[in-house]
Amino acid sequence: MGKHVAINRVLEAAFELQAFCSAQKYRFCFIGGVAVQRWGEPRLTVDADLTLLTGLENEKDFIGGLTAKFRARRPDAAEFALEKRVLLLCASNDVFLDIALAGLPFEERTIKRASRWKISREASLTTCCAEDLVVHKAFADRELDWLDVKGILQRQGARLNVDLIFEELRPLLKLKEEPEIEDRLRKMIEEETRAD
Numbered sequence: 001m002g003k004h005v006a007i008n009r010v011l012e013a014a015f016e017l018q019a020f021c022s023a024q025k026y027r028f029c030f031i032g033g034v035a036v037q038r039w040g041e042p043r044l045t046v047d048a049d050l051t052l053l054t055g056l057e058n059e060k061d062f063i064g065g066l067t068a069k070f071r072a073r074r075p076d077a078a079e080f081a082l083e084k085r086v087l088l089l090c091a092s093n094d095v096f097l098d099i100a101l102a103g104l105p106f107e108e109r110t111i112k113r114a115s116r117w118k119i120s121r122e123a124s125l126t127t128c129c130a131e132d133l134v135v136h137k138a139f140a141d142r143e144l145d146w147l148d149v150k151g152i153l154q155r156q157g158a159r160l161n162v163d164l165i166f167e168e169l170r171p172l173l174k175l176k177e178e179p180e181i182e183d184r185l186r187k188m189i190e191e192e193t194r195a196d
Contacts, residue, residue, distance in 0.1 A: 011125070013091030013095035028111060028126065029050070031050070031127070033048075039127075039156060047097065048097050049100070059081065059082055060078075060082070066087060081099075085101045131164045133152060135172070138165075138181055150188060169185070
């Protein structure tokens with residue numbers, strides 16, 4: 001019961017954020033726990049993560065619009081967002097909103113490949129595709145992210161475009177200088193394929 005209520009509150013916050021971004025004609029998609037609900041093994045999530053295409057010069061305009069609508073979670077939210085490229089806000093129901101300020105070509109392609117996830121007859125959210133979610137999760141490289149990757153592999157199976165995943169992940173790992181992440185993901189994909 002509690003888990004169901006928590007997810008509903010996060011989705012409610014996601015709808016509020018999406019309505020604002022759509023009205024502003026922003027280009028965006030949900031990533032993180034919201035997208036995991038669609039593509040992976042649904043789990044408790046306490047925030048709504050969104051990637052917002054700002055480019056690398058106009059971030060201040062986006063930050064100003066968003067902080068005028070949503071409450072900031074820290075007094076220096078704008079400065080923090082410019083430095084760390086993530087804007088930390090709260091929806092009107094107090095659910096946390098983490099907005100990644102997207103400027104990399106991969107992030108732009110993620111938003112371009114995003115699609116509508118129909119939650120009910122009247123409601124849908126725009127999320128990244130399953131492949132891009134795997135890339136985001138593998139790149140983040142936390143244990144919870146790897147559990148999410150496993151859930152996505154199990155649920156999506158052969159429908160996943162594995163070539164696209166590695167095509168997008170490899171250049172990001174070069175920047176991060178952590179090629180071992182690719183090996184871990186390949187091994188996980190092989191194990192899940194064998195399990196099928």
